[in-house]
Amino acid sequence: MRFEGTDSYIASDDLRIAVNAAITLERPLLVKGEPGTGKTELARQVAGALGLPIIEWHVKSTTRAAQGLYEYDAVSRLRDSQLGEGRVHDVAAYIRPGKLWDAFTAEGRVVLLIDEIDKADIEFPNDLLQELDRMEFHVYETGETVTARQRPVVIITSNNEKELPDAFLRRCFFHYIRFPDTETLTEIVRVHFPDIRDRLLSVALTRFFEIRETPGLKKKPSTSEVLDWLKLILSEDLSPEDLQRDAKDSLPKLHGALLKNEQDVSLFERLAFMSRGRG
Template sequence: MVQAEVANARILFYRTGVTEFIRFQGTATYLTNDSLEAAVNAALALERPLLVRGEPGTGKTLLAEAITEALGTELIHWPVKSTTRAQDGLYVYDTVQRLYDSRFGEGDVKDIRHYIKLGPLGRAFSSSKRVVLLIDEVDKADLEFPNDLLHELDRMRFVITETGDEVVAAQRPIVVITSNNEKELPDAFLRRCVFHFIDFPDQELMKRIVKVHHPAIDQSLVDQAVVTFYQLRDLPRLRKRPSTSELIDWISVLRRAGVGTERFVRELPFLGVLLKKEQDIETLATAKKNGGWKN
């Protein structure tokens, strides 16, 4: 068995005869745990979509970026909206542009291929290399979208109706699908995915995450900021709990403003980076007034 590192990313290739197995172990800027690595590696080995759920700000989108970095390939990002259809991911026929060109004499309106624009799925299928396809917030679309999506991923080919051209995937893309758990996904869709729920980091892991983004910051300030962050998240009746990305932003502001530990304890500044709802600010004020807050 031969083990080799690729580029500077922590991804290992294990070869036995002609069999190659890719093992993802995170990157220098994306920290993982055993369960997350196992889910990613299972999806890579089975060539199945990886469905990732978790609170907003827990690193679901960044996971796709980390896999892309580790593999040294390209990331194609497909943000899903409430009106998104699976067909939109394949291609769109830009009739508006063709009409405009026909009116003003621009472009070759006779060649309809000039007005066919590949969508994220189409670009992933037509790529000469294996790419990472991030389908972001799949639960925003209607209930038919997930099954239609997997149907296209299973076929790995489609025909452009307007031209008769067929696009056939040279390699199956690595598909990462994120969900904020806003609605239930169909069982048929879930059966064909590898699933992982990203737990919210505990305080020790959070300190490691912060250190990755702010390696030179005063550790005592980080310790106080992290403790305060978790105290805020534990406040009763908080409508929007602050996320990991918001903590990193908060510490960045504290650092740029030169806030030391004494001022931090005295003022607890820039809380608007963490608390985004008026009711949550009032909840904190009430907790302070009633003695339910210690900083």
């Protein structure tokens, strides 16, 4: 079982090695990188390439680790007891399996995506240490132990918003997705827009990297944002000349696809003002 990339996802050699190493070691793959660099999509592509179903657990700031195991609906059981419902004596009827439960009890091997783990409380990763290590957990209300039939391929993503505990990191295989260079980004764009003209693509990516490397930029545009920008460029039928840098207006065409806060827009407006002053 090896991941070699797919026709719709350009994976670097280092990324392919990381995925296959995690599968061989049977450890979670922790993938970090800037937002929009394809971390979540990686899990879906790995599942597709290996022919495995995927179970996705999207973590929020309010998510608790226990929710990934199961939830006990005590409120419904109390209400049923007041109404005289017969099933109230069956505690299992009030247990709601979580994503880890689903992954552990699946008929065959699955890919389990734990997406944006750094959004949750700092204790969240620690609370999953034993479950991900031993691939089992105990259900206190019923007394049963849920054990993985087959160890899932676990892919965990993080946007680096907060540090993860050392004990958790020790149990993972780590990979940082670096922002692609011009050659790799060109390959990625060609997957999504195979008919884009060479000159238009060259000028667009040159302009994009100029924007991305502008000193003082608060949020650098990502891979997903350059794809949105190119989609708009093609939709508007803009020419390479339309994308050239203009000293009178440093803001790129359709800049709303690339610049996502007022500070960065103001930065380019100031650069244009200074450029006009020098002129």
